[in-house]
Amino acid sequence: MENKTKLYLLTGFLGSGKTTFLTNVLNDLTDRRVGVIMNEFGKVGIDGTIIKKDDMELIEINRGSIFCSCLQLSFVSALIEMADRNMEYVFVESSGLADPSNIGEFLDAVQIAKGDAYDYSGAICIVDGVNFLEQIEDIETVERQLKFCHLVVISKVDLIDEETLNKVKSKIREINDKAEIQIAINGRLDYNFLEKNLMEDDWVGTEDTTNSPENKPKTLTLTYNGEITKEKLTQFIDTIKKDSYRIKGFFKLEDGWNQVDVVGKRIDYKATDKEEPDSQLVIISKIGPQIIRPIFSAWEEIVGKEMKLR
Known part of the structure; x- marks a missing residue:
């Protein structure tokens, strides 16, 4: 039986450091076949030009969130297209305003179309150490991204003190008490999450997303x-x-x-x-x-x- 493609979802609010994190991961996978599905809210994709590499397959989906009904078909089509390209890893970098609560629906749709092409390996949420405590108070998306993740990476810890870091960790634990928490400095992690089984204890279900054409x-x-x-x-x-x-x-x-x-x-x-x-x-x-x-x-x-x- 041929190996399935490991599929990771990358979430995190606007400016949390998803693209920096992904760039570092891609640098560590230079000898592997890697695909990226990049989702941005704007009509123009900015981050795709930052991460482009010779040995990487990239599909960009702009003008909204891939979890909204307005782009549902585009996202499923992109996943199917990547499955046909026989990648070892596929990373989906969702928009900073994405609510991934309904990821299960997309995985089901792809399974119907392509069978067991993917091994869904978890959602990684990048938390902005500097702005998180302010964001969590008034932006629902930040909480939804945290609730539906399997690994939390706190970014920009070099810009905050220990007291703030502890407050950030304790707030994360209020929302998600199971996901492992790691810290990243300049987008770099101390360990290789690719070798871990983030789905060992998959507690994350599927709910309706808050992303809709009306609140875009x-x-x-x-x-x-x-x-x-x-x-x-x-x-x-x-x-x-x-x-x-x-x-x-x-x-x-x-x-x-x-x-x-x-x-x-x-x-x-x-x-x-x-x-x-x-x-x-x-x-x-x-x-x-x-x-x-x-x-x-x-x-x-x-x-x-x-x-x-x-």
Whole structure:
């Protein structure tokens, strides 16, 4: 009997460090056949360009959550397509706003279509050590992702003190008292979870997801042809970040192309050799379409040159 593909689901709220974690895992699996299904809320996939490697198969599903009925068919089709490519591992990186409570429905659908192609090996939830305690108070998705996981990885622990880390762990235990908790520094773990059986004591059932076409957050893409200073871009982002769940993209600045990543109050810039035809920022709004006017007025006031928002 041929070996089944090990399938892992990667969850975690926006900006928790899923892509960094996945990049490190992929680096450890360079000699293996690995597939990635990348799900982003925006119309434009940003993270797919970050993790692309020569020996990796990638399918991107954008414009919503794969667990919402609006993308259900796309997700099942992607799983079936990956099964046909005979991978050793497939990682599904879900959107930061995904509620994976209904993962069982998708596994059942794939089994009907492809038989036992996959060995579902568990859901890994990346928890943002810096922002988690604030997020858990007002974002239901964060709790749902934790409840339906088999391994919790706390990221960014180098940016918090021991007291905060202990509070984060105890809050996680209130929601999920069975999943193993590990900590990651710069997306790296101390041990290899691939060799563990995360499903040994599978306590996670299936429930209806809270993701629906009605509560899908508004995602906008800002496109700009030209170069601006880091100072001006920072000033612009500072004006709109309080109304955004997440802002990320690639932008041409005075020192060249930068990967831009905004989580909470923090703005990170990282020089990159990836050149794009235009600078782009994907903005996920907390306040729906009401964010459009502030974006235009802040851009006009700070940059004053033409950009497109769609």
